[in-house]
Amino acid sequence: DAGVIQSPRHEVTEMGQEVTLRCKPISGHDYLFWYRQTMMRGLELLIYFNNNVPIDDSGMPEDRFSAKMPNASFSTLKIQPSEPRDSAVYFCASSPGTGFNQPQHFGDGTRLSIL
Amino acid sequence: AQTVTQSQPEMSVQEAETVTLSCTYDTSESNYYLFWYKQPPSRQMILVIRQEAYKQQNATENRFSVNFQKAAKSFSLKISDSQLGDTAMYFCGLTGTYKYIFGTGTRLKVLA
Numbered sequence: 560d561a562g563v564i565q566s567p568r569h570e571v572t573e574m575g576q577e578v579t580l581r582c583k584p585i586s587g588h589d590y591l592f593w594y595r596q597t598m599m600r601g602l603e604l605l606i607y608f609n610n611n612v613p614i615d616d617s618g619m620p621e622d623r624f625s626a627k628m629p630n631a632s633f634s635t636l637k638i639q640p641s642e643p644r645d646s647a648v649y650f651c652a653s654s655p656g657t658g659f660n661q662p663q664h665f666g667d668g669t670r671l672s673i674l
Numbered sequence: 675a676q677t678v679t680q681s682q683p684e685m686s687v688q689e690a691e692t693v694t695l696s697c698t699y700d701t702s703e704s705n706y707y708l709f710w711y712k713q714p715p716s717r718q719m720i721l722v723i724r725q726e727a728y729k730q731q732n733a734t735e736n737r738f739s740v741n742f743q744k745a746a747k748s749f750s751l752k753i754s755d756s757q758l759g760d761t762a763m764y765f766c767g768l769t770g771t772y773k774y775i776f777g778t779g780t781r782l783k784v785l786a
């Protein structure tokens with residue numbers, strides 16, 4: 560079975576540009592999570608969805624960040640406008656319907672560099 | 675609030691030897707789960723082992739085992755017979771009712 564698929568694997572763009580990160584969860588998984596990993600702060604949960612509905616976005620750092628899940632097989636994380644401090648590795652993860660007592664399956668991450 | 679603390683930013687171990695990575699946590703929930711994830715240089719996050727808090731028996735997965743001390747809120751990972759492929763960042767994680775919390779990680783290097 561295919562795992563969680565993220566695209567692009569690397570993204571380099573200039574400050575002020577819009578950035579869109581994409582994620583396809585594992586089929587049948589009802590929970591989808593977006594994380595940001597930096598050296599300073601480790602792995603931070605940004606937002607998670609249950610059955611395509613955003614449940615907790617308290618980790619989203621600013622209004623420049625937004626996430627959507629239009630259907631069960633696709634989610635996006637958008638940054639507009641991007642800033643150098645947004646440079647990080649962004650992970651998407653999914654887990655089955657019972658949610659928090661189940662391990663999360665992670666994608667390979669998107670390394671984002673904002674110049 | 676839930677917290678996870680990994681106090682060892684970096685560790686090293688000789689190949690074939692045993693190493694223990696520390697993790698302490700805090701939570702007000704009575705039912706929770708603890709995890710260890712491995713992140714090799716390839717950047718993947720791979721589940722190593724998990725422990726259900728209501729189970730007293732320590733979880734074991736091949737060369738990986740945990741020492742779960744519930745009263746002390748401690749959840750350490752022991753790697754036996756270390757292999758070069760164990761070189762990675764290791765994250766301790768805690769999940770309760772609504773959230774996953776990860777520690778800041780321990781970078782483990784296995785030396786030949």
